[in-house]
Amino acid sequence: MSDFRQAFIEFSIDRNVLCFGEFKTKAGRMSPYFFNAGLFNDGESLRKLGQFYAKAIVAAALPFDMLFGPAYKGIPLVSTIAIALAEMGHNYPFCFNRKEAKDHGEGGALVGAPLAGRVLIVDDVISAGTSVGESVQLIHASGATPGGVVIALDRMERGSGQLSAVQEVKKTHDIPVTSIVDLNSLINYLQDRSDLAQNLHAVEQYREQYGVA
DSSP, rough: OOHHHHHHHHHHHHHHHHEEEEETTTTTOEEEEEEOGOOOSSSHHHHHHHHHHHHHHHHOOOOOOOEETTTTTTHHHHHHHHHHHHTTTTTOOOEEEEEEEEEEETOOOEEOOOSSSEEEEEEEEOOHHHHHHHHHHHHHHOOOEEEEEEEEEOOBBOSSSSBBBHHHHHHHOOOOEEEEEEEHHHHHHHHHGGGGGGHEEEEEHHHHHHHHO
């Protein structure tokens, strides 16, 4: 596992973004872990989060021309990622949308650089793919091309069928999806933590029951 991926897991645990226990998912499953990116809620944690995203984007070597953050969670994400990439020497324009179009001033539903070229969508997780689908439609409507999606965590578990939410997005929209970490990364991390052995067993059981390849 890349050093930055391990560091991201440790960072998430330290900020109580990644917790272990028993948590009920939207699908009604009892998950042994929970990830809440909304708890990256101060300036320092947001700065570091943007750096982790930037490292994952560079490591994935995805070809893109600009960044797009879907409202609302994607707005601070796309901003901090753009700054982090610029600090690494990769300066990209970025854009985000409003939930409701503005009918005065500059008007419209988009804020930032015009959507153009290959657009990389940024989000925290993909649960049902709804946000990605809306972003893809908006990007196409602007004459641009969806270039991929980057998220913080890929849970790698089945949705309503045999595919995961991430796999559904890849299949439906024919675009790559990359993440800072995934379930395999988490399990690899837990295997090196003897103090978290009980959590390792629970997460491995959960993957065996609900996981995808």
